[in-house]
Amino acid sequence: MTGGAAQGPGAESTEGVRLQKVLANAGVASRRVAEDLIVAGRVRVNGEVVTELGSRIDPENDLVDVDGTAVQLDQSKRYVMLNKPTGVVSSMKDDRGRPDLRRFTKDWDERLYNVGRLDAETSGLLVLTNDGELAHVLAHPSFGVTKVYIAKVDGRVTPQTIQKLVRGVELEDGPIAADKARLLSSSAEGGGSLVELTLHSGRNRIVRRMMAAVGHPVVELVRRQFGPLHLGTLPAGRARELTKVERGALLTLARSATSSTPAEDAPDTRDGDPSAE
Known part of the structure; x- marks a missing residue:
């Protein structure tokens, strides 16, 4: 992610858009409040604090954050959280005719695609977006984005098994x-156990295989968290756009990851990566 430099008030160039207008258009605050944020030194453009009210930026290329949280400037990007129910495959079109994700994207005009996969019998948090750059960061193990799962398993799990x-x-x-x-x-009494696992691996059916390896096969599996996103009370089979706070957290994570971690070859995230937890 690269961007140009913000123009100070003394610069002759009138290219770009005034920073306070950009912030207001992005829904951060009213233009008056945005001016106060700039003067207070709480706004950065491409990592540098900008305090001049006449500063102009290129919203298509420059990166802006307020109080360290990224601001979404590209309003064409959509970020959706889905609580995928069991019985649905993580694909936008299944060649075997099984229930797929298309039914959950009908409310959006944009062509959304899933970030990573959950296998058909796993429910929980799945991100749908048309932002390929962010999808790469979320899906690729090299960036270390963690995912939290709750697994109901057979047998009585001991603390020793957890340590293993x-x-x-x-x-x-x-x-x-x-x-x-x-x-x-x-x-x-043989009612099974509930285990919470946090992983950043993207290997195929990794939670199920790990629990089977320690003698406790998975009965039910749900992903509750993906990076900074929490499933919360979103019902199974429902999708919603991320809130402004959630979008900011997600974009902040993506920018931080790409600036500090060398990316490997990107997986094809247009229809999910090869992994399925």
């Missing part, structure tokens, strides 16, 4: 360790 998940287990495609693992409940 964090230390790492050996799978057919190599070792894997949870970033975090927590036992939420464990029944002594």
